[in-house]
Amino acid sequence: MRAIGRLLRLSLAPSALADVAAGIVFANAGVWPAGGGPFWLMASSACVYHGALALNDWRDREHDARTRPSRPIPSGAVAPGFALALGVSLLLCGPLLARQHSDAAALWSLVLGLLATFYDLAGRGAWLGPALLALCRSANLGLGLYFARPESAAPIEPAAALIPMALYAMYVLRVSQLGRLEDGEERVLNSQRARGLVMSAALMLVFVPLLPPFSAQGAPWVARGVSMALAWPAAFSLARCAFASRTWSRADVERAMGLALRRLLIFAAALAALAWRAPQLDALLVAAAILFGYAISAQLRRVFPPS
DSSP states (O other): OHHHHHHHTGGGHHHHHHHHHHHHHHHTTTOOOSSSHHHHHHHHHHHHHHHHHHHHHHHTHHHHHHHOTTSTTTTTSSOHHHHHHHHHHHHHHHHHHHTTTOHHHHHHHHHHHHHHHHHHHHOOSTTHHHHHHHHHHHHHHHHHHHTOSOTTSOOOOGGGGHHHHHHHHHHHHHHHHHHHHHTTOSSSOOHHHHHHHHHHHHHHHHHGGGSOOSSTTOOOHHHHHHHHHHHHHHHHHHHHHHTSOSSOOHHHHHHHHHHHHHHHHHHHHHHHHHTOBTTBOHHHHHHHHHHHHHHHHHHHTTTSOOO
């Protein structure tokens, strides 16, 4: 069971759920919709996310046997056929769960799963791979943004969600490019390049509290203040990590990568907090739940490494 948890990267589960939850309250002006719809979306996201991670390990099993033989498949802890079956099953479950919300959500989840599968099987290269990962994570956020409002509410303008999705995509793109350095996919470890990737990811976090809200009334300064209190210290710690070493080693890259991955949750929490409209507390409760997920993720990563 521990090996299966490592295969699925269970320490990253809170970040997949946080994307959707933050998107829901942000697009719904700080209100959590009644009913089970949001939870179907979150369950769908988790299935697609972890199914894609399992499929990715199955695809990379021969490479991992040479570079990381302790991983679940090359170590023999998980059979390749089981990993493939588990990954495909979870990817198929995603759209089925989203269909409990709506047919449109099921189609979105299906496209998200296809993008993730394409990345797993063919998305290689200095730009294609990171770009696909960025597209997948921003689409995961979009699952909450576009399907947040109940049927009685006015539909969301398609372009309205593009700004937070684009900002999130840029963050994930830079972190994914840093991940290539962690995996040794670039022959020379360029310290200046690694530092630049971390700094640009930190900059994306700085911009989160400055996003325009969905509400026509704008974002209260107190909501922006809470969002800043979450995002800006996280950005500062990333920036400090970028300049911790003059000459980067693989260990420095791994440390920065872990820090950047955990800040996916801070990004989501800051986005949720930005949607807060008093006296409604839903957005703050979602932000608090995401931060609780941050603490859970930090504990789980000791057993289930995130990258």
